[in-house]
Amino acid sequence: MIEARGLRKSFQTRKRGKTTAVDAVVGIDLRVEAGEIFGFLGPNGAGKTTTLRMFATLLPPDGGEAVIAGADLLRKPAEVRRAIGYIAQGGGTWDDVTARQELVLQARMHGIGKAEAQRRAAQSLEAFELADYGDRNCKTYSGGQRRRVDIALGVVHRPKVVFLDEPTTGLDPQSRAHMWDMVRKLREEGMTVFLTTHYLDEADALCDRIAIIDAGRIVAEGTPAALKREISGDVVTVRVAAADAEQVGAAQSTAAQSTAAQVTTAQKAADLLAAEPYARSAEARDNGELRLAVDVGESAIPRIMRTLESAGIELSTIELHRPTLDDVFFAKTGRSLRES
Numbered sequence: 001m002i003e004a005r006g007l008r009k010s011f012q013t014r015k016r017g018k019t020t021a022v023d024a025v026v027g028i029d030l031r032v033e034a035g036e037i038f039g040f041l042g043p044n045g046a047g048k049t050t051t052l053r054m055f056a057t058l059l060p061p062d063g064g065e066a067v068i069a070g071a072d073l074l075r076k077p078a079e080v081r082r083a084i085g086y087i088a089q090g091g092g093t094w095d096d097v098t099a100r101q102e103l104v105l106q107a108r109m110h111g112i113g114k115a116e117a118q119r120r121a122a123q124s125l126e127a128f129e130l131a132d133y134g135d136r137n138c139k140t141y142s143g144g145q146r147r148r149v150d151i152a153l154g155v156v157h158r159p160k161v162v163f164l165d166e167p168t169t170g171l172d173p174q175s176r177a178h179m180w181d182m183v184r185k186l187r188e189e190g191m192t193v194f195l196t197t198h199y200l201d202e203a204d205a206l207c208d209r210i211a212i213i214d215a216g217r218i219v220a221e222g223t224p225a226a227l228k229r230e231i232s233g234d235v236v237t238v239r240v241a242a243a244d245a246e247q248v249g250a251a252q253s254t255a256a257q258s259t260a261a262q263v264t265t266a267q268k269a270a271d272l273l274a275a276e277p278y279a280r281s282a283e284a285r286d287n288g289e290l291r292l293a294v295d296v297g298e299s300a301i302p303r304i305m306r307t308l309e310s311a312g313i314e315l316s317t318i319e320l321h322r323p324t325l326d327d328v329f330f331a332k333t334g335r336s337l338r339e340s
């Protein structure tokens with residue numbers, strides 16, 4: 001339903017009279033099958049919105065090509081526009097009109113006749129659980145209700161593909177869960193959904209397949225389960241105890257010295273553990289923590305503790321966790337998406 005090859009985009013920015021180029025998207029290749037909820041997961045500034053805007057014909061690519069719902073993005077943009085719905089990050093509802101009025105207007109703008117437009121507006125209000133507020137001005141809606149109106153507006157013409165830019169950003173947990181149900185409903189109705197998110201749990205729970213994007217490049221693609229399986233094993237996170245002043249060679253320990261010593265100790269621990277047969281990898285991080293990829297966490301933990309104890313390294317905490325999409329992100333980029 002969506003196929004992209006080598007799609008790229010740079011922006012020129014001027015700072016103190018100097019022009020510099022920002023490479024927002026650096027060659028995206030991807031394939032989205034019909035009827036999927038496909039998630040584009042990445043940190044702020046990764047290039048998600050830029051890619052989405054190119055797919056939605058709102059931004060001309062600098063290079064590459066894409067076919068969306070059978071139409072060539074560069075040669076047949078009008079055909080692409082007819083086949084898609086695009087729901088921008090900020091949404092677009094007006095304050096002083098009702099959701100029903102907005103829906104009728106939007107349907108009419110797509111060339112739908114008046115009676116059919118009214119029928120579709122009523123149907124959308126039902127489908128998006130807005131019937132109770134449909135005749136109230138949009139300014140009286142909650143954030144979650146507004147976001148549902150945005151999506152109802154984006155799909156009133158029944159597109160084949162729906163592009164959703166961060167559909168749940170800023171929503172409370174209950175509204176987010178509700179929104180996920182709405183997105184699943186779009187798929188049930190046969191639409192292909194392409195959404196962007198920087199929420200790991202959203203990508204994991206909602207999306208059939210995801211692509212992880214970082215610095216304008218796709219670094220991983222697959223089902224959340226397959227991506228987690230790929231890095232496989234368990235992850236053990238160890239935090240070494242804050243060191244005392246002696247270790248940093250100072251008479252008086254300051255917080256900064258203590259952290260520096262912790263980082264040094266974590267590195268020493270990582271070097272030691274990386275040589276152990278049960279460790280697939282061990283990396284110290286700049287907050288005094290180290291992450292170990294192991295096959296079976298439960299049996300690795302006592303061995304890790306023994307190794308560190310015999311080297312005189314004191315632990316403050318040790319935690320076991322099953323791989324998450326953040327671990328996948330970490331494995332691919334060397335950073336945590338949570339901290340990006």
Ligand SMILES: Nc1ncnc2c1ncn2[C@@H]1O[C@H](COP(=O)(O)OP(=O)(O)OP(=O)(O)O)[C@@H](O)[C@H]1O
Pocket residue numbers: 011012013022023024042043044045046047048049050051198
């Ligand atoms: N019009 C523009 N002019 C200059 N730089 C831009 C422009 N639009 C985007 N960028 C830059 O391109 C990069 C990618 O931005 P983009 O908005 O696509 O990221 P994103 O992944 O959608 O981020 P977010 O999650 O914050 O929305 C960023 O470095 C951004 O600052």
